Each structure stands twice: as structure tokens, then as C-alpha cells.
Amino acid sequence: MIQSIASRSGELRAAVAEAASLLRRSRTPVIGGMMTDIAGAEAAIALAGAIGGVLDHAHAGPMLRDLDAMREAGVITVTPTEARARADMVLIVGAARPSAMLALDVPPTLAPERPRIVWHLCPGEAAATPAGERVVGGTPAEIPARLALLRALVAGRTMFAHLPAAPDLAACAEALQSAGYGVALWSAENLDAMAVEMLCGLIDDLNARTRFAGLPLASPGNVAGIAQATAWRTGYPLRVGLARNRAEHDPWRFDAGRLLAAGEADAAVWINAIDTTPPPWRSAAPLVAMVAPGTPKRRPSAAVTITVGRPAVDHDAVLHDPTLGALAAKAASAPSDLPSVAEVLNAIRAAIGAAEVGAC
Amino acid sequence: MLTLLAGGRVIDPAHGRDDLGDVWIEDDRVIAPPDPPRPPDARHDVSGMVVLAGGIDIHSHIAGANVNTARLLLPELHDAPDGHAAVPVSEVIGRLYAAMGFTTVVEPAISPHVAVQAQCELDAIPFIDTATLTVLGNGDFLLDLLRDGESGDAVADYCARTLAASRGLGIKVINPGGAAALKANARAFGLDDVVPGYGVSSRAILAAVQDAVISLRIPHPVHLHCSNLGLPGNVETALATIAAAGDRPLHLAHLQFYAYGTEGPQGFSSAAPRLAEALAANPQVTADVGQVMFGQTVTVSSDTLRQFGARAQAHPRKWAIWEGEGNGGGIVPYRYRRSSFANAVQFAAGLELFLLSPDPWRVFFTTDHPNGAPFTAYPDLLALLMSRELRAQWIATLPKAAMDVTTLPAIHREYSWAEIATMTRAAPSRLLGLADRGHLGPAARADVAVYRPQADHAAMFRNAAMVFKDGRLICRDGEVVETLHGGALSVSPGFDAAIDARLARYYDHVYGVKHTAFDVATAASGRRFETVPCRT
Numbered sequence: 015m016i017q018s019i020a021s022r023s024g025e026l027r028a029a030v031a032e033a034a035s036l037l038r039r040s041r042t043p044v045i046g047g048m049m050t051d052i053a054g055a056e057a058a059i060a061l062a063g064a065i066g067g068v069l070d071h072a073h074a075g076p077m078l079r080d081l082d083a084m085r086e087a088g089v090i091t092v093t094p095t096e097a098r099a100r101a102d103m104v105l106i107v108g109a110a111r112p113s114a115m116l117a118l119d120v121p122p123t124l125a126p127e128r129p130r131i132v133w134h135l136c137p138g139e140a141a142a143t144p145a146g147e148r149v150v151g152g153t154p155a156e157i158p159a160r161l162a163l164l165r166a167l168v169a170g171r172t173m174f175a176h177l178p179a180a181p182d183l184a185a186c187a188e189a190l191q192s193a194g195y196g197v198a199l200w201s202a203e204n205l206d207a208m209a210v211e212m213l214c215g216l217i218d219d220l221n222a223r224t225r226f227a228g229l230p231l232a233s234p235g236n237v238a239g240i241a242q243a244t245a246w247r248t249g250y251p252l253r254v255g256l257a258r259n260r261a262e263h264d265p266w267r268f269d270a271g272r273l274l275a276a277g278e279a280d281a282a283v284w285i286n287a288i289d290t291t292p293p294p295w296r297s298a299a300p301l302v303a304m305v306a307p308g309t310p311k312r313r314p315s316a317a318v319t320i321t322v323g324r325p326a327v328d329h330d331a332v333l334h335d336p337t338l339g340a341l342a343a344k345a346a347s348a349p350s351d352l353p354s355v356a357e358v359l360n361a362i363r364a365a366i367g368a369a370e371v372g373a374c
Numbered sequence: 375m376l377t378l379l380a381g382g383r384v385i386d387p388a389h390g391r392d393d394l395g396d397v398w399i400e401d402d403r404v405i406a407p408p409d410p411p412r413p414p415d416a417r418h419d420v421s422g423m424v425v426l427a428g429g430i431d432i433h434s435h436i437a438g439a440n441v442n443t444a445r446l447l448l449p450e451l452h453d454a455p456d457g458h459a460a461v462p463v464s465e466v467i468g469r470l471y472a473a474m475g476f477t478t479v480v481e482p483a484i485s486p487h488v489a490v491q492a493q494c495e496l497d498a499i500p501f502i503d504t505a506t507l508t509v510l511g512n513g514d515f516l517l518d519l520l521r522d523g524e525s526g527d528a529v530a531d532y533c534a535r536t537l538a539a540s541r542g543l544g545i546k547v548i549n550p551g552g553a554a555a556l557k558a559n560a561r562a563f564g565l566d567d568v569v570p571g572y573g574v575s576s577r578a579i580l581a582a583v584q585d586a587v588i589s590l591r592i593p594h595p596v597h598l599h600c601s602n603l604g605l606p607g608n609v610e611t612a613l614a615t616i617a618a619a620g621d622r623p624l625h626l627a628h629l630q631f632y633a634y635g636t637e638g639p640q641g642f643s644s645a646a647p648r649l650a651e652a653l654a655a656n657p658q659v660t661a662d663v664g665q666v667m668f669g670q671t672v673t674v675s676s677d678t679l680r681q682f683g684a685r686a687q688a689h690p691r692k693w694a695i696w697e698g699e700g701n702g703g704g705i706v707p708y709r710y711r712r713s714s715f716a717n718a719v720q721f722a723a724g725l726e727l728f729l730l731s732p733d734p735w736r737v738f739f740t741t742d743h744p745n746g747a748p749f750t751a752y753p754d755l756l757a758l759l760m761s762r763e764l765r766a767q768w769i770a771t772l773p774k775a776a777m778d779v780t781t782l783p784a785i786h787r788e789y790s791w792a793e794i795a796t797m798t799r800a801a802p803s804r805l806l807g808l809a810d811r812g813h814l815g816p817a818a819r820a821d822v823a824v825y826r827p828q829a830d831h832a833a834m835f836r837n838a839a840m841v842f843k844d845g846r847l848i849c850r851d852g853e854v855v856e857t858l859h860g861g862a863l864s865v866s867p868g869f870d871a872a873i874d875a876r877l878a879r880y881y882d883h884v885y886g887v888k889h890t891a892f893d894v895a896t897a898a899s900g901r902r903f904e905t906v907p908c909r910t
Contacts, residue, residue: 052494053900084694085447088685093487093698095885099514100557115886123884124514125571195557221682225559227697245445246437246464246495249452261463263449330895332494337887339698340439341491343895 026320026353033283033302033318034365040281043067046270046295047304048252049235049288051325052332052341054355055243058285059256061363066257068279070270071240072291073233074252076202078265080230081241081251083207083214090217092197092227093339102128103193103226105186106147107213108157109138110201110231115337119144128194133186135160138204148189150182157205161212164190168219196226203233232336235288236325239334239341274299287322287355302362304355323352375415376400376408377845382420382824385791386427388800388813392792397425397814397822402844404818416847420824423839426795427814428477428821430802433597433627433662434743435674436467436504437481437495439488440703443694444672444744447705450690451670460671460744464498470750472501473852475823475838477860478802478811482546482597482627483676485509485701487892489540496862497901501848503860505806507597508542509676511579512553513700515880517572520582527870530586534869535877537592539893541864541903543806544594545587546627549601550579552679553701563679564601565614576601577618584622590867591909593807595623595660600632603680607636609645616652616659625805628664628742630724635779643779644719646726654732660805662738665724665755666717667747670709674744676701684708699885710747718776720746722769728759729785734796735804757831759789764831807906808863820845861902 037043045058048071062069071077083089097104098116102125112118121130136152137143152160160183163173167187173180190196198217202210213228220226232238241251248254250263266272273279274297283302284293290309293301293316303316306324325331326344329352335342353361377399385392398405398414435441444461445452451459462470471479484492484506496504510516510533519528533545551574552563558570568575584596600615602608612632616624626632635645653659670689675681678695681704685693693706710717724746731737739756743749758765762785769783777783789797803812810819824840837852847855874889881889894901 056498081446085449085692088688088691088693088695090682090695090697092696093702095487095887096698098886099699099884117886123886194559225557227695241446242439242442242491243494245442246498249445249459249463250449251446261452332490335891338487338891340488340892341494342891343490343893345895 029318029320030358030361030365033320034362034369036300036302036317037065037281037283037362038366038369040065042257042273042279043281043283044070044270044273044279045283045285046070047072047285047293048240049286050240050355051236051287052239052243054285054287054325054359055240056247057356057359057363059244059247061359062256064363064366068268068270068273069244069252069254069256070268071235071237071252072286073235073237074265076233077237077241078251078253079202079205079207079210083210087211087214088218089214090221090227092229094229094337095339097197097229098122099124100195101197102130103190103196104130104132105190105196105198106132106134106137107161107198107200107209108136108154108204110199110204112199112231113337119146125194131189133189135186148186150179150186152179154204158208158212161209161216165212165216165219168216190220190226191223193224193226196220196224197229198226199229199231201231201233232334235286236333239332242334242341271295284316285355287324304358307352320358321352322355322358323350325354328352329354375845376412377416377418378414379418379420379425379822379824382423382425384425384814385795386814387792387796388803389815391814399820399822399842399845402820404814404816404820406816418840420840422827424791424825424827425814426475426823426825427799427812427818428823428841428843429475429798430806430808430812431471431476431479431740431749432738432802432805433482433740434479434749435481435483435745436479436499436743437464438484438492440483440674440676440705442491442495443696443703444674444705447692447694448672448707451672460748461674464495465500468500468502469854472841472843472849473837474752474835475825475841476502477821477823477841477843478503478808480505480507480543480806482507483509483548484540484542485676485698486536486540487699489892489894493541493862493894493901500857500859501843503863505543505863506541507544507546508537508540509546509548509701510536511547511550511583514554514884515877517554517569517574520574520578521572526582526585526589528873529582530589531869531873533583533586534590534867535873538866538869539890541862541894543863543865543906544592544597545583546597546599547580547583548599548675548701549576549603549677549679550583551576552601552677553697556679556682557697560679561683565611565618580615580618584619584624588622592865592867593906593909594805595625597625597627599627599677603631603677604684606634606642608632608634609648612649613652616656619656619659621658623658626659626661628740628746629661630664630666630720630727630746631742633723633727634719638779639775640715642716642719644723644726644781646723647730647781650727650730650732653736657736660736660738661727662740663724663727664740664742664746665728666710666720667741667751667755668710668712668717668721669747670707671744671748672705672707674703674705676703678702678704680704681706712771713773715773715776718772719779721772722777722780722782725758725765725782726780726785728789729787734793735801737797738802738805739797753832753835756794756835760794760831762786762788807909861904863904863906865908866905867908
């Protein structure tokens, strides 16, 4: 076991060499977690290209649920900043809570003469609904059906009046159609694919008469940013395989957890420079773990553990900023000597390349 | 490193040169023949070949949130049989442009709030130098200034500050006021329509930004995407916009998409001859064509009002619209079909603009990639411009009723090499203020494309015989010789820093974030920025 916690030390060089050796011997390596900055993602993509690896992200699942609604049907979305400025109607779906920046309790900043009305569909048991928000009750499992009924009402169809939620749904549908600029807000962490697609369809339907847009809340770990980087580098979002001299995308086939659980992958790289969540996998495949300071040790230990700097904390970085709804350049808040994910991955790739040249 | 390209036909319209001769390169620059003579370190015999400066594409959507959303929207296109998606990945963009002999490309529509992503993507494109145009004209801060009758200086300070923060080479205005009007539930927006809540017309927004660009001495004039794109009869919008420009310089983007009349049995016809006349009469106006070619592509635009309306024409049936501060974006896949009356008229109207244009210095070569066609169609388009016979073959495959509402079949003109070189090299250099490229005079950047003449013009343009970037041989017959990375071009006009304090207050209240949060931090981006001087 090689563990590197010091920066730019002999230990780090040894760890990089060990990781390179391990990955070079691998036939089907997976690079997962991918909780890093854009430079880290680009380095991971380059490494995966060099070793014929698979790229996945810890939060690829919810990201792909949102993306599937777009690439199967179509979506209208809005940035968080524009929603704060313009939304006089907000429909929250499921247990999501927006960031304080959205300031739902005050009128839209560019239309202060209009009150901001908030409806919450199926908030779930734990949610304490703020005063003034109107609620259509229901469990998470009822969300797709509730959304379907809202779509039917917006389309002018009649509904079975005996349903307990009928009066609330009718009032909600009426309110949504009276919006000047409405925003529907959700987190795909809490919604299944059917609910996301139904909601995006409702948003589109509402645009027949008024304006409405969706605000999917970004999942953690910079997954929105990493999916952008894989798109400009490979054409695809995450769950990409680079083993056949071209990129392939398959959300099932290239699921890192599945590949490791099924024994299809014979080496793994876990990258999490953003928080201290340790690798979740239980697999016999040797593991290279790149972790942020303070990450708890896991059993069994990784073959190689490298402590890396946190983007925008230890080093400057480009990250997706969920309050901006865009990639943003962030200066380090507490610069340190810890190596960045990009530096470590590029060093591993260089070590693999040097060894292969030598082998020829 | 001294390099000699010996004995080629050297065509350099910026210097009126079209003769058999040599081009000398020392390191990254073109030089006069060494005097006293020195032996070159590398000598390339290019006799029988044509030597041009590296091509400059003034309008091609190669990066940014909209382009990347198009990639994500259409995973099926990345498996296209020819391996070239309508929206290729960054590495492929650089390689295919380089193979064609293009060495500088302008991404023409980056909204200030997504500029960081655009620079990240451009940094991933090898071989070519790149630049962006910063999109203004729909943002609430600017509309506020205009509603309140603020001074031209305030507008100019805002434009300059935003340009500097987003690292643009110039300013793009896209359907001025249209995206803002869509947010207020407008579904159509013309030159004299007024943005709800602001009382400011599209015409007034355009004039204000033009005045700002003039006062800031930015080399590239306002790069305008007019209102009413794609609609029958919209030639009137384009003509009214040209008239509105008055004496102010103006660049009209993808003019083909505004070359439509309402004649003929389907109420849709080419009005390109009228636009060609207007261009001839208005020397302060330039235009790029935005040629349509046939096949599957995806339309990518910050004209959210237009793209919102185009959802019904999506092929395949899916799309993405996003709204943000200012323009936002709309991504709608589309397939141009030879059998379609309307698509055939569009194809003809674009060629008419090229062929009826009086002046290759003012009409530019684009397909509005990927909107009219992917840039990979350039070789075929160049071949069509150079051969009347080839055009006749294409016309024979198109609906006759469509050709009857255009003048294309009657046009005999064929572009000469000098005109091609003007349109794709010398003129873009002048239009963008890039004095160091687009020509082969001493001190020019040694970006050079060498073509091997052959009967198949498209094959000739697809894979240049040799391409040099900064004096290095990067491609030979379409194959990469050396991979290198280009730089980023931007302008940096000065402004009164007081505008920052105003923006800080506005962003804190309206958006709840810092106004600097969107800025391109040059250190973090890894980009090699080069400042293009403003006019003196």
C-alpha cells in the first residue's frame, strides 16, 4: 500500500509511479467519482483516452435524468439568476429547496410590482413549507401522476373530481397559467426519469399561452461542469468509454459501480477533490484513490491513495457554479502546495506513456 | 528556422500579388527574401501549387454553452457515417479546419455570462487561433441605461467593460430586444418593435451599440443578427436595417437567412438580388452569407425568440431553449432537404448573394456553421462558387419550381482564385482588424496554406497540400504533421471604472451575485491572450 499525503514529495512520485504501473496492467480501468474541476476532468479524459478507460461521475445518475428529458423530447430552462430577477410564479416539485440567492420570499427583482407566488408539489414529509407557499400534497411516488394531471388541466381537460387532491391541483393549474414568467424548480436527485420528462412537458405546454421555464438544480460534485467538459472532449456526457479508439456513451454499460460490482473492471480510479466522501465501491479490483484532505480511511484500503488539493480552495479552478448556472473561474481561498487532480493525472499519464515508449 | 516555399503561384490580394514566386518564412513570420541570400533550413518545392495565407473564418459556432448543448442534445450525430458530426468535438474542429488551410476562426456568439466555458472549449481546440464576439443588446442593464436616456459614454463604458471581462474581439448583437421581449411573452419582434417594460425599440438598441463600438474604436463593426430571421418577406427587415445603419459601419451576419421574398406559388422566394443591390449601394455595410447546404445539421442561436418559434420544425423532434441574462440560447436540430422547395430556395439565395455581390472585400464566406451547414461543407461550397458547370449539376437535382423563384440558374459568374483569397483571407483580416494575418507580406504571421490544383476543387480544399501555422508545418495532405495550440485574440478598449460600481450594485440587487463572478480570469483559463489594437 502506498499512501501519499505530502505534496510534491518523493512519496507522491512513488504513488504516481505505482498508479501508472497498476493502470498500465489494467485491461478495463474505470475512472469514477470525477468530483473535480474542469482541468481535472480534462486530465481524466486524456488519461482515459490513453489507457482505454471508462469515465463516470458519482452523481451521473441524476444528471442523466435531466439530460434524458432534453435529448428525448425537449426542454426550456432558465438560469438561477434570471429566475430570481423575473419569476412571479415558482413551482417547486418534490423535496428540492433552492439556494438563498433565489430569494423566493421577495418579489422578482425586475418586476417588483408583482408578488412572487410559490406552489409546492409533493414537498414530502420532512419539508417544512415556508409560510405563504401553497401546497399540493402527495408522496414522492405520486409526483409523476400529479404532474400528468396538471398537464391535463392545463390542456383544458376535465379531471375526476373525486380525487382528494383535485381542488388543489385545479387551483395550481389555474395559477400556473396566470404566471407572467413562471419557473418550475426541481432536483433530479429526488425525481425519477418519468417525473422529469412529465415536468418538462408541462413547462412546454404552459408556453402555449404564457412564459414558463425549468430550473433543474445542479447535483453535487461539479457534475454539471464535468458533463460539459466530457461533451466538448468526447461529444457525450458522462458514462463514456474510450476503449475502442473512439468515444462511446452508454449509461448502463459505463456505470462505474456496475462495472466494478460485476467484475468487468479490473482497476479503478476514484477522484473526489471536492468533499470528503470516500470511494463507495466494494471490489477486488485495485484502487487508486485521489481524495481531499480529511477524507476518512476506508477498509479495505486503496492500493494507492493520493491527497489532492480542493479546487477553488487549495488552487484556482474553473467549476460549475450552481448559483450562476454557468462555469466560473474561482480563485483559491486558501492556497496550498497540495497537487491538483490535473497535475497528478497528467503525471500518471506521462509515466504510462514513458513506460510504453520504453517497452517498444 | 528559415523556410522557403519555392516556385508556387502566390496569391496575396492584400498586396495585389498573383504571380509565380517564393514565400520565405523565418520562425513564426513571413519575411522578405533574405538579403544577402541565405540557404533555407527547410525548402518545400510548391511549383504547380497555389500559396495563400491561412484562411480566416469570421463566423462559425465552434464553442460555448449553446454549441456544447447541441452536442449533448444529439448523441446520435456523433456516430455519423463519415465520422464528422454537425457539431464535432473540439479536437476534431481544430484538425478539420487546419486540414482545409484555415488557421483563425471567430466564434461569433458568446454571451458574457457563459464566456468562461467558451474559453475553456476554445482552449481544447488545437492548431487554430480563435476569438469570440461578445453578445450584447438584450441584457436588462443595457436596456435600463437606454430607457433612462443615459449618455453614450455610459453605454460605451458598459460595452467596453463587458468586452474586457468576457475577452471578446468585438460585439455581436442578436435580434436586439427580441430575447428580452420573449421573456415578456412576445412571439414576434421586428426592427421597430419596442421591448415591453423598457419602451426601447430594436432600432434604438442597435444604434446605441453601434455608436459605442465607434466611440471605442473597436476594429470590427457591430456584428448583427437581424430580427425576423428565416421568415418569408424578411428582405424588408434587412433593407430597413441597412438603411437604419446610415453612415455607421455594420456587419450583417448570415445574410442569406434574410434574403426571402413572398413571390411565387408558395409565397416564398429568393430576394437575394435586392440585397446584393443594397450592398453595392452601401459601402459601409459588410455581410457574410450563411450558405445552406443539404443534410442533417443543428441550428444553434442566441436568438431565443426565433428558436422558440422553430421548435415545431425540429428534426429530429427535440430541442433545448435556455434563457439567461441577455440572450440565452436555442438549439433546434434541422435537416435541409434537396426535395424541399423552401430549402432549395435558401440554397439558391445564398449562392446568389455570393455571385451577385459586387465586392469580395465585403461579402464573406460562411455557412454560419452549423446553422446553414457544418463547416465541413466548405470545400463543396468553394467548388460551387468556382464552377458554373458544377452548379448546373446541383440545380438539376433541385425542385424546378424553387429555382423559378430565384435567379441562380441564369448566373454565369465563377469565382477566381484571387476572389477566393480575398473573401477568405485578405478581407477578414481587414474586417476584424487583424493586421498580422490574412496576407503574405513581410512580418505577417506565417500562417500559410498550399493547395494542389486538381479537377475536383472540393478535394483540393478539403485537404490542403501543406498548412503552416506560426511557421510550423502542421498538416500535409490532410494528415497531421505536428499538433500545436493557437492563441486567443481579444480587444481591450479603455473605460471609466465607475461603471464597475454601478454594475456591482445592479448585480447585487437584481441577480444576487457579484458582477465579476462571470469574468474570464486569464490566469485560470490557461489561454494565451493576444490583444488586438483598437483603431487610432
